[in-house]
Amino acid sequence: MGTSDIISQIRKKKSFLCVGLDPDLDKIPQHLLKYKNPILEFNKLIIDHTKDLCIAYKPNLAFFEKLGNTGFETLKKTIEYIPKNHLIIADAKRSDISNTAKMYADTFYDFFGVDAVTISPYMGKDAVTPFLVKDKYVVLLAATSNDNASDIQNIQTQSGLPLYAEIVKISKKWSNNQIMYVVGANKTDEMKLIRSICPNSFFLVPGIGHQGGDLKSVCKYGLTKSCGLIINVSRSILYADSGNEFYKHSRVVCENIQNEMKIELDKIGF
């Protein structure tokens, strides 16, 4: 999927929402447990009722691996069910030496058919380049939304930049336009600094909803003239309700977010 395809989907849907697929057997509506594959059933209902309101899906590998032997098949079938015009990001946070990284890239791109993979930057360029295949994207961890992210990410380096900014600067040499960055919604200072280093890159922004981030401030610091933002929401959408028609509640949460997104896009005349 080319960057222009992503931008055109955002324009068409007036949305830069990514629905995070973190399906947890303990949290999905319990009436689904009667199905042979409750997680797949849950994912399909979520996709059916959100696909016109979002431009991306982000399955989180941990939740599929937790299923054991059936996890990979469930993930593959979930991905096959997602309409082709959506960006599919495997949230796997991989990083390994080059021959192993190539192996992961083959699995994600060839076996699963995703468009992007989240990658940890700690091992450097040769752990990232195997994922830089034509029309695919590396989503590099920059400033993550978790409580202790700053333990490491905000270490001050001798260049004067905090580590996350130094890494973003270095990673710009690895690819022209195939690297996106993970920047938490609660990391407004970090977002401002990263945006100044990468005026045009896409940010994948987790942390809205359950983790307390605010859409308006994300837009204030992250929005570009080509949008430049993909905001991920998982739990508040997936677990909006536990009744038989839980997906209607999930849809309402998406509609509310998409309405806010439309207002922000209208403001900049996108």
Added chain:
Amino acid sequence: MGTSDIISQIRKKKSFLCVGLDPDLDKIPQHLLKYKNPILEFNKLIIDHTKDLCIAYKPNLAFFEKLGNTGFETLKKTIEYIPKNHLIIADAKRSDISNTAKMYADTFYDFFGVDAVTISPYMGKDAVTPFLVKDKYVVLLAATSNDNASDIQNIQTQSGLPLYAEIVKISKKWSNNQIMYVVGANKTDEMKLIRSICPNSFFLVPGIGHQGGDLKSVCKYGLTKSCGLIINVSRSILYADSGNEFYKHSRVVCENIQNEMKIELDKIGF
């Protein structure tokens, strides 16, 4: 598995060898392809002929995930086949926000039953602590053996330490004795500095053999009075030969390494 159990295995076998399980369908002896599960057959033969010479096995997740739907089952059966007195390290290089990290930890410890998982430090303490379960180990990436590792890991920080050393220093506050560190065999300067910060921690050392590292220099900078080293070798053992009795060649490679290890342990009167 307690640290004293690891040390006692090293003492008994006069070996601190870890056999890396990176089984690749394109590289295993082709006569194995007649079996229903060639990779499992290959792993079993490797384990049968190396288990008395090594104290640990390190399955690399990428090579199992590459198998698609059958990968997890193959990994589980491989792990079940490893004798219980071996340390089993899942080489997965995971890192995620705490609820997701907990999910990964459950999969690795409860479903697969491994003793340790390799973890990337970039997301900080709360991405690591879910893996610090009693008698389990986090093997934290410090100075990895790949070509471009220094891109990020050797960034100079304002404290005067390079990043990898600063991270090791910070991570010491996360656990007393359940964190081991990945230090490449080719990273002698890094090993020296990390050893000065962690005089007693175990290092998992990749990069001997195929990647060109040298056992003697690793021992010179890494060996402690309780050994403190687990040296991983993958490709030179696994792919020592492609004939019907490939495992005999694998065994000879292990014997040679174990002989060298015995000499080094004898030198320090271990």
